[in-house]
Amino acid sequence: MPHTFSSKTRELSIRQMATESMDLVVVGGGITGAGIALDAASRGLTVALIEKNDFAFGTSSRSTKLIHGGLRYLKQLEFGLVKEVGSERAIVHRLAPHLVIPEKMLLPLYEKRGMGYWLASLGLKIYDWLAGVKQQDRRVMLTRGQTLRAEPLLKPEDVKGGAIYAEYRTDDARLTIEIIKTANSKGAIIANYCRVTDFVYAENRVAGVQVTDLITGNTFTVKANTVVNAAGPWVDELRELNHSIKTKRLHLTKGVHLVVSHNKFPIKQAIYFDVDDGRMIFAIPRGRTTYIGTTDTNYNGSKDDVLTTLGDLTYIVNATNRTFPKVGLTINDIESSWAGLRPLIHEDGKSASELSRKDEIFESETGLISIAGGKLTGYRKMAERIVDRVVSTSFPQLKIKCFTESIPFSGAQFRNYDEVRNYKGSLLIQLSVLHLADHVNYLVANYGKQCDLILERLRTNLEKDTDVALLKAELWYCLEYEMVLTPEDFLVRRTGMLYFDLPRLQKAKEVVFLEFKSFFNWSSNDLGIARERLEKLILQATQFLPSNNP
Numbered sequence: 001m002p003h004t005f006s007s008k009t010r011e012l013s014i015r016q017m018a019t020e021s022m023d024l025v026v027v028g029g030g031i032t033g034a035g036i037a038l039d040a041a042s043r044g045l046t047v048a049l050i051e052k053n054d055f056a057f058g059t060s061s062r063s064t065k066l067i068h069g070g071l072r073y074l075k076q077l078e079f080g081l082v083k084e085v086g087s088e089r090a091i092v093h094r095l096a097p098h099l100v101i102p103e104k105m106l107l108p109l110y111e112k113r114g115m116g117y118w119l120a121s122l123g124l125k126i127y128d129w130l131a132g133v134k135q136q137d138r139r140v141m142l143t144r145g146q147t148l149r150a151e152p153l154l155k156p157e158d159v160k161g162g163a164i165y166a167e168y169r170t171d172d173a174r175l176t177i178e179i180i181k182t183a184n185s186k187g188a189i190i191a192n193y194c195r196v197t198d199f200v201y202a203e204n205r206v207a208g209v210q211v212t213d214l215i216t217g218n219t220f221t222v223k224a225n226t227v228v229n230a231a232g233p234w235v236d237e238l239r240e241l242n243h244s245i246k247t248k249r250l251h252l253t254k255g256v257h258l259v260v261s262h263n264k265f266p267i268k269q270a271i272y273f274d275v276d277d278g279r280m281i282f283a284i285p286r287g288r289t290t291y292i293g294t295t296d297t298n299y300n301g302s303k304d305d306v307l308t309t310l311g312d313l314t315y316i317v318n319a320t321n322r323t324f325p326k327v328g329l330t331i332n333d334i335e336s337s338w339a340g341l342r343p344l345i346h347e348d349g350k351s352a353s354e355l356s357r358k359d360e361i362f363e364s365e366t367g368l369i370s371i372a373g374g375k376l377t378g379y380r381k382m383a384e385r386i387v388d389r390v391v392s393t394s395f396p397q398l399k400i401k402c403f404t405e406s407i408p409f410s411g412a413q414f415r416n417y418d419e420v421r422n423y424k425g426s427l428l429i430q431l432s433v434l435h436l437a438d439h440v441n442y443l444v445a446n447y448g449k450q451c452d453l454i455l456e457r458l459r460t461n462l463e464k465d466t467d468v469a470l471l472k473a474e475l476w477y478c479l480e481y482e483m484v485l486t487p488e489d490f491l492v493r494r495t496g497m498l499y500f501d502l503p504r505l506q507k508a509k510e511v512v513f514l515e516f517k518s519f520f521n522w523s524s525n526d527l528g529i530a531r532e533r534l535e536k537l538i539l540q541a542t543q544f545l546p547s548n549n550p
């Protein structure tokens with residue numbers, strides 16, 4: 001039985017972090033902070049993790065959602081990075097086979113653009129070798145005919161051949177929340193909606209953080225031996241508070257994805273294709289949709305409201321129509337979109353696309369450790385580097401090395417993907433009788449074996465409309481076990497409904513609001529604020545501004 005991780009445990013956690021002195025405070029509940037908290041707690045350090053919004057609110061819910069070896073890094077000759085993230089893919093898949101799912105990627109090849117046939121063949125061979133890909137999953141080169149049969153929507157005149165290679169797809173926000181929950185089960189004390197507003201110092205060293213609880217407005221201090229700043233695009237804001245931006249600083253670039261119905265863009269598998277400006281973008285089928293992205297442009301606007309502009313939209317729509325002319329995408333086909341920021345390290349003279357994706361660690365004179373750059377895929381290794389550093393500096397007596405490669409995530413007690421398939425089969429039998437068979441793939445990918453709790457709740461609270469009963473059971477699970485505090489936590493990051501199932505969200509939202517009202521004893525005013533906030537998010541995902549907001 002998993003232990004609860006909810007608004008109630010949040011209050012206890014806040015009290016505990018405000019009274020005990022911690023070995024380590026981690027600022028930021030994205031994938032980087034989550035990974036650090038899990039690594040440190042599992043090695044025996046006392047850890048507090050503090051997130052100013054919901055977990056994965058920042059970049060970790062707005063990526064391309066691939067656990068990938070980064071073929072583009074091969075183009076930039078970053079062999080070390082390809083090797084590291086390539087071998088990490090297999091580890092993260094093993095830890096959560098229901099959530100990190102193998103996906104064969106089609107790479108169409110052209111006469112006069114992109115890599116060309118022979119270069120791609122060699123590049124992918126090197127890629128497979130660096131990433132340690134198993135024999136049966138290694139790249140397969142395709143003839144022109146095979147490529148067009150694999151994807152009949154491609155413009156036939158242009159295609160010269162193709163390649164199929166191995167990647168993994170995931171849900172970034174779900175991956176983050178599962179790591180957060182696993183860290184919590186190893187003893188990390190964790191709270192969302194708490195903002196770090198400043199540092200506290202003792203003898204000129206950072207010795208903790210000042211925090212505002214954004215739900216109650218209360219402020220408190222958390223004392224710590226070491227503070228790690230894993231605030232993603234906000235890393236420099238915290239470094240500024242610490243007066244420690246002396247040399248390198250962040251360079252934020254924006255990446256946008258568009259979601260269309262799969263009926264409109266019915267690709268048979270994931271595709272990685274060339275754009276006229278030399279970049280490449282992905283088209284990935286997911287449930288009832290296909291999503292396409294990403295862009296890569298310099299960004300100086302608000303970090304809290306990153307929006308898709310008409311320019312971003314036009315770039316992706318034009319690139320798609322050029323490669324798949326039969327699809328004829330228009331602005332009216334875009335169901336939803338999201339925009340995220342890459343927290344990269346600035347390098348003079350380099351364009352957005354040329355900047356390295358490698359992570360870097362900075363330590364200030366007062367001992368604040370900051371980490372930026374990197375990939376979702378490399379989170380475990382980034383965490384290991386940070387925790388090794390903290391241990392060797394402050395806890396040299398601790399001899400335990402990183403062992404997160406053998407800690408499965410909560411809900412992931414599957415030994416391999418075959419076991420995931422069997423579990424899906426048993427769920428299909430149970431849900432078919434309730435006319436809910438369509439939800440099986442989604443439920444298992446999202447919750448793994450934690451579906452057992454959702455189904456138990458569903459059975460004991462059945463109602464005539466089984467779809468609504470399932471929604472309520474899922475929401476109950478997220479309120480009790482995933483520290484959901486607002487409707488958007490549930491509708492955006494726990495379920496991805498805002499992006500991948502807007503029609504269901506429109507039907508579900510009133511049920512969700514009323515469940516929140518009763519769970520949190522909300523007033524009509526609270527309800528009004530939540531409704532307004534969600535409508536704003538729906539508008540942001542579906543309407544496109546002429547330019548970035550200031």
Ligand code: FAD
Nearest residue numbers: 028030031032052058059060063064066196232255376377
């Ligand atoms: P974030 O996820 O942004 O987390 C930082 C957190 O810190 C935020 O939740 C924020 O609210 C919190 N915070 C900030 N300030 C404070 C404060 N004062 N107090 C408390 N909390 C605070 N990588 C891949 O491996 N595969 C991909 O397919 C991929 N695609 C990408 C596509 C795009 C468009 C982008 C932008 C990135 C992509 N990446 C991908 C990279 C990857 O998503 C990021 O490297 C990763 O998510 C960064 O995580 P993070 O935890 O460092 O930052």
